[in-house]
Amino acid sequence: MSQNLSRRSALKAGAFGVGAAVLPTLSAFAAPDTVAQTNAAMKKYTGGKVPMKGKIKLDLPQIAENGNTVPMGVSVDSPMTPASYVKEVRVFVSKNPLPIAVTFLFTPESGAAKASTHIRLAATQDVIAVAKMSDGTFYSDTKNCKVTIGGCGG
């Protein structure tokens, strides 16, 4: 993976994208305005509605040990009954080449709207989890995760 990239080419790539020095694997397309791209993707997802605060909690380290594997979890406060449950949680990332990281799809049989995985973060960025409830409302939580350029680990 990234260890195949020589220091010199990493530096060259760094001149074009902030993320390049951190995560060369995802840097090739870091140049476009990913924040605008993410905002557009979120707008499309909610149909223009502004998600409300509360109910949803995004777990993300404040500082990632390494951007290639960052533990990420979401949980939404919901009774999870057929009458009222969380349909989906979509996780958006603001500085990765693609705006969506993962979408979790829940049902009342999930018992709890809770899920976690490991994600890649190309640079220090905002991660936004948006919950789509069964009544058509949206809730969101945003966390910033610092992706550092390490000594030997980075």
Place this chain on the structure above:
Amino acid sequence: MSAGSFRAMLSAVSLAAWAFGFMPSSVLAVDAKPPVTAAATAAAYVPKGIPAPPGSVFKTLFSGYQFRSKDTRAMQDDDFSNPGMLALDPAATEWTKVDGAAGKSCSSCHGDATKTMKGVSATMPKWNARLKRPVTLEEQINFCRTDYMKAQPWKFKSDDLTNMATYIGYQSRGMPVHVKVDGPISPWVARGKALYYRRIGQLDMSCANCHEKYYGKHIRADTLSQGQTNDFPTYRLKAQHLVPLEQRLQGCMKNVRARPYKPFSKRFLALEVYIASRGEGLPVETPGVRN
């Protein structure tokens, strides 16, 4: 002075003390949020070590685990979140698979790995009387393949070899590292020691420059460890796969801009014997999770 500002001052003081690790974490009753800095997150956890054996250059031995973040430690601790554990099933299958002209599998000689391989990796690299030199675990696996199974050796960094080393290492998990350093192996320990302290590369650094003198300190945003090897093969978050020890050592050598040793070379062997001896008593953590 108003009560409010006094409280603020108190919390600032205890916060600072906490951030520098002077107070046990149970004292942290302030409701102010700690500053979001790498130093603060690192200080939140006090590394737990074990007393170093007599003659060690360290007072306390720390596994590299102790210098990792809460999330990375949690990932290693959870066998169903630690991606290194994915090596076990394929290697267990390989263990009983017949390969080579001799028509043998690992289990033909060694039986049930969960019993016979217990404690093995804790003592590697180990003196091999037949070869009259020490061998690493990876080398021993390949000697078994070529000499007894009459099969092709597995390549350095190949999934097969790294998975098998992880599977065998895992059988010793929790057992203390104990590498024999006296007897015929002693010249190798001495040679490894010389290599450990030899400055190499354009940056003119030795292993000791980082891992003996500055462990626990930051190298940019990263925390230096004591360079212990009790977690190998280890799952690196950066590489997103299991990394054998010699690959990691090659990484160090590239970082100081030296020419890395060749895999399975005599120099690596000597160095690995010596580094293992510096971790005498640390628990085997294979497969570890590191950044």
Place this chain on the structure above:
Amino acid sequence: MSVPRMRVPKTAKKGEVITIKTLIEHPMESGFRKGKDGKLVPRMIINKFTATFNGKQFFAADLQPSVSANPFIEFDAKVDADGTFEFTWVDDKGTITKAQAKITVTA
């Protein structure tokens, strides 16, 4: 894809919400990485994970290239009866990996 690893409790009380963890080996090639030859390595990821209980889907995940290699997925399930969980991973080449686990409901 190798044999997936799963943590599913063997028993649960009726109506209990249990936590399931799964781990599978996969490079999750993002499609944004250049290989040694300087050309982009084609995208090759697990794009869909589904979990069913007695044949009914109760959880799923749409994965993107932002998910790390060797995907780990943790989620919950409400167990009302004895039954079988089935987990399915599908990658860009259409390779399907399935795994099953049984659970017994105790009084």
